[in-house]
Amino acid sequence: MASKTLNDCFNEYLVNIAVSQNVKDKLENVRIAVKTALTQGISKKTEAEGHRRIPHFMTQGSARYKTQNTPCFPPQQQVDYDYGCYLPLSYHEYDGRKEPQDASEHFFKMVGDILTPLAKQNSWEYEEHKKCCRLIIDSDIHFDIPLYSVPDDELKYIRDQRAANESIGMFSSHSDSSNSEAKDLEWEDLPTDSVMLATNDGNGNYTWSDRNDPRLLNVYFEQKNKDDRAIYRILKGWRDFRWEDGKGPSSIFLMSLAEKIKGGLPFSDNIEIELMNILTGIEGLDLLLDDNGDVFVENPADSEDTIKCARTKFDKLRNYARGFRCALQMKSSQSLSEVASVIRSAHLGDRFPEVKESYTPNFRQPPRTTRAG
Secondary structure (H helix, E strand, O other), X not given: OOOOOHHHHHHHHHHHOOOOHHHHHHHHHHHHHHHHHHHHHHHHHXXXXXXXXXXXXXXXXXXXXXXXXXXXXXXXXXXXXXXXXXXXXXXXXXXXXXXXXXXXXXXXXXXXXXXXXXXXXXOOEEEEOOOOEEEEEEOOEEEEEOEEEEXXXXXXXXXXXXXXXXXXXXXXXXXXXXXXXXXXXXXXXXXXXXXXXXXXXXXXOEEEEOOOOOHHHHHHHHOOOHHHHHHHHHHHHHHHHHOOOOOOOOHHHHHHHHHXXXXXXXXXXXXXXXXXXXHHHHHHOOOOXXXXXXXXXXXXXXEEEEEEEOHHHHHHHHHHHHHHHHHHHHHHOOOHHHHHHHHHHHHHOOXXXXXXXXXXXXXXXXXXXXXXX
């Protein structure tokens, strides 16, 4: 029988951090309930306003890329499901809400008014976040609904790619602007040819953020193979172990780093070698800073866009990468058991498998005897 390898350990780790079928089923039930409630609720509310609209939806993020992991330290970390809710730009420009800020706030309030009773009915918790409406399903799971305005002629391209097994009845960025600056925002100041995300600063100030079309990233990462996803998921699991509070670099930043270092080429099934190269690359990267002092990496799906990370987090990431790389390099002088023990204790946690050293007696040599003195 072939001896266990470090790649075997990584593959076992990927199995250990995989989201269970029970959690997948629970998320699918939440998705159906959210889609049903928002389709019926928004259709009814907009019809009462005199211009009925039916929202479109799209699964995005890790649920779409197939890179979800079971959290390492719940509830600080949770399985995340992103389910975008889209309405046409013409609705948000409707004469009843002349100011863009009002339209963004109205969108949040409308969705919140629909989801709050749904949450109460199902013993969930509803929260309004800066870039989404969130449902806390339990200590391990949350469900995010980012709110988008999309050009009218683009709305037909926003599709929910999940299985259509729901029944919906009759209805088939942080802003640091001052208050005075926010009031000066007009519709003509915003792009009418791109998708915009409704945002708030947590202090009652609402606005829109452009360059937030998730379809480009969806298409890019959906085309990746299982070997690519294995590397992404290990990087995310490593991040989660090192940042117990759940506030490490974003998953999309880590994935974009990996893409930059690999040059967009596919990864092989030799996880040990590929991971070593990525860690070495992270350790040696000297990323540029933006005007806010954050580091950034190119968006692999859009050369004109960037993915940001706080400089302090990236500096920590580089230090952690150095330690992880050194652990992998121990293989040349230490046993697999010793290497796995270091990875388990310092870099990936107890979901990385233990390796027991097997003792094989040498029958060619006679056993030692102790002569009585």
